[in-house]
Amino acid sequence: MGDFLLVTGGAGYIGSHTVVNLLERGSQVIVLDNLCNSNDAVFDRIDSITHSQAVFVKGDIRDRDCLAKIFSTYPIDSVIHFAGLKAVGESSQIPLDYYQNNVYGTLVLCEAMAAAGVKKLIFSSSATVYGEDAPVPYEETMPRGKTSNPYGTSKAMVEQILTDLCASDPEWSVALLRYFNPIGAHPSGLIGEDPKGIPNNLMPFISQVAVGKRKELSIFGNDYPTSDGTCERDYLHVMDLADGHVSALSALDEKGAHIYNLGTGKGLSVLEMVESFKRVTGVDVPYSFADRREGDLPAFWADASKAEKELDWSATRTLDEMMEDTWRWQSNNPNGYDG
Ligand code: NAD
Ligand code: UD1
Numbered sequence: 001m002g003d004f005l006l007v008t009g010g011a012g013y014i015g016s017h018t019v020v021n022l023l024e025r026g027s028q029v030i031v032l033d034n035l036c037n038s039n040d041a042v043f044d045r046i047d048s049i050t051h052s053q054a055v056f057v058k059g060d061i062r063d064r065d066c067l068a069k070i071f072s073t074y075p076i077d078s079v080i081h082f083a084g085l086k087a088v089g090e091s092s093q094i095p096l097d098y099y100q101n102n103v104y105g106t107l108v109l110c111e112a113m114a115a116a117g118v119k120k121l122i123f124s125s126s127a128t129v130y131g132e133d134a135p136v137p138y139e140e141t142m143p144r145g146k147t148s149n150p151y152g153t154s155k156a157m158v159e160q161i162l163t164d165l166c167a168s169d170p171e172w173s174v175a176l177l178r179y180f181n182p183i184g185a186h187p188s189g190l191i192g193e194d195p196k197g198i199p200n201n202l203m204p205f206i207s208q209v210a211v212g213k214r215k216e217l218s219i220f221g222n223d224y225p226t227s228d229g230t231c232e233r234d235y236l237h238v239m240d241l242a243d244g245h246v247s248a249l250s251a252l253d254e255k256g257a258h259i260y261n262l263g264t265g266k267g268l269s270v271l272e273m274v275e276s277f278k279r280v281t282g283v284d285v286p287y288s289f290a291d292r293r294e295g296d297l298p299a300f301w302a303d304a305s306k307a308e309k310e311l312d313w314s315a316t317r318t319l320d321e322m323m324e325d326t327w328r329w330q331s332n333n334p335n336g337y338d339g
Contacts, residue, residue, distance in 0.1 A: 004028045004075050005249075006118075008061050008109065009082030010054065011038035013193045014124065014182055017242040018080065019054050020046055020191070025246060029054040030074055032061065033083065037196060039337035045190040061105040064112060071116035078120035078252055079113060080245055081106065084154070087200055088128075088295065091151035102154035103161070110165060119172045120252040122245055125159055127180050127234070127263070127300060128152040136267070137303040140178070140259040148295045159259075166257040173255045175248040180234035180263030180302050182241045184322040185329035192329030193238075194336030202273060203235070203322075207330035210283040217285055219270050221292035226299050232267035234301035237317035237325070240264075247313035263302025264315040280323035 005022055009015045010031030016038075022029050023046070031043075031054045040056065047053055055074075059066040061083045070076070084102040085091065091098040106123070113119060129152065130138045131145015144160075147153045159176050166172045183203040185192030198214075199205045208214045222229040244262040251258060268276075274285050308314045333339070 003077045004030070006030050006032060006070060006074070006076045006079045007054075007082065008032045008079065009084065009124075011035060011040060011042050011056070012082055014179070014238060014241060015082040016042045016046060016191050017186055017238045018082075018245045020049055020186060021242045021246050023050040023052045023054060028074070030057060030070060030076070031055065032057045032059055032066070032070060034058065034060045037085070039194065041337040042191055049186060049188050049190055061109050062100070064108055067109065067112035068115070071112060071118065076116070076118050078122070078249060079109070079118060080122045081109060082124045084124070086151065088149050088151045089200060091149050091154070095150035098150045098154050102151075103157050106158045106161065110162075119169070121162070121172070122175045122177060122248050122252070123158060123162060125176045125178045126152065126155045127178050127261070127302065129156045129159060129178060130300070132297065134300075136300050137265065138261060138300060139303045140261055140306050163257045166255070170255055173252045174257045175251055176257060176259045177244060177248060178259065178261050179241060180236055180261070182238045183235050184237040184239065184317070184325040186239065187321075187325050187328070189325075189328035189332040192326070192333065194333075202270060203326055206274060206277050206285055207326050209285050210277065210281065210327065211330050211334050213334065215286070217274065217287040218290035219274075219287050220290055220296060222289045224298040226269055228269050228271050230270035231296055232269050232299035232301070234263040234265065234267055235273065235319070235322060236262065236264050236315045237322050240315040240317050244307065244311070244313050247307070247311040251311055260307045260311060261302040261304055262307060262313075262315075263304050265302050265304040267299050267301040268319070276319055277323050277327070280320050281327045283327070
């Protein structure tokens with residue numbers, strides 16, 4: 001298509017998969033990332049997949065001069081904003097860092113956009129903004145709920161800020177994409193999720209146990225009011241999530257703030273995930289039951305019908321593909337981008 005897109009956080013897990021899709025559709029992509037949770041080796045991998053290149057600017061979304069230079073150098077049409085910190089537990093220990101990066105960083109970005117006259121934005125929000133008491137499935141018309149950690153609160157605050165911005169200036173169009181649980185990797189096995197240190201999230205933990213980096217999985221709680229006592233989540237393939245951003249770009253022609261759930265609409269339990277991984281890969285994943293993790297909700301999944309109706313998007317990859325692609329990435333890259 002030849003449009004120019006700024007992708008903040010484009011070296012990260014979801015960003016890198018989205019950059020692949022954008023390059024494959026012919027967009028010119030400028031990635032701004034400070035690499036605080038990623039590795040610039042990802043760009044050679046993206047080149048190998050797409051045979052085209054994103055421009056990489058190593059820098060911080062809080063750096064006004066850096067943003068001004070990007071907007072004056074490239075004729076950016078829209079911004080996809082992934083950059084931010086995302087570890088829930090850590091956010092309670094260093095809340096100021098989370099509000100600095102996620103809230104202040106977004107303010108600086110929006111100010112730079114406004115100064116450059118760029119008023120189309122896609123924001124990475126999270127199902128966590130539905131809060132602790134929302135009934136399932138989550139629908140976009142429900143009010144945001146009570147968040148239980150600074151990470152979740154930062155996402156809810158940014159949603160409100162962007163909604164207010166759209167109300168104040170009818171030139172803005174913003175998509176607030178509420179992700180459910182992205183897993184999997186590009187089917188090439190060249191890019192995938194590469195958490196630093198001990199993974200917080202389920203799927204990277206399972207695959208690191210399978211590859212022999214960790215001894216066993218602790219399943220946090222088996223006494224929840226669910227089918228088998230373990231928590232249920234709406235897992236979607238990261239390539240479907242990446243497609244969702246491409247679909248949302250077309251919705252940016254409509255002004256105002258628009259919320260979309262990006263999920264499959266189906267909940268799966270932790271035990272179902274472990275069993276599926278074993279069935280699909282043939283690799284065992286030893287596990288034991290542990291106490292519940294503080295802040296975990298028993299079960300949630302998306303009502304995904306609005307994105308299907310308005311964006312013509314739905315998650316199409318199967319659970320087996322999620323498992324196969326996770327394992328291809330992990331087994332080909334036992335130490336992630338470090339080899
Ligand atoms: P990620 O950590 O892999 O990617 C985020 C990227 O942003 C990293 O490359 C990091 O280096 C960069 N970054 C962080 N702060 C920055 C800053 N101040 N300036 C420039 N770059 C910065 O995370 P991800 O899983 O790809 O998530 C992307 C976005 O989606 C995040 O905003 C996250 O909160 C949100 N999200 C993720 C999930 C999930 O399950 N992964 C779920 C819901 C929402
Ligand atoms: C977590 C965050 C959420 C964030 C999302 C994506 C919490 C409380 N929530 O969601 O805000 O948007 O990540 O980054 O951290 N599990 C285990 N053992 C493990 C890891 C996880 O049993 O070692 C279980 C969890 O209890 C949960 C499920 O697996 O039931 C999924 O966990 P996870 O991948 O961390 O995602 P969420 O908790 O849904």
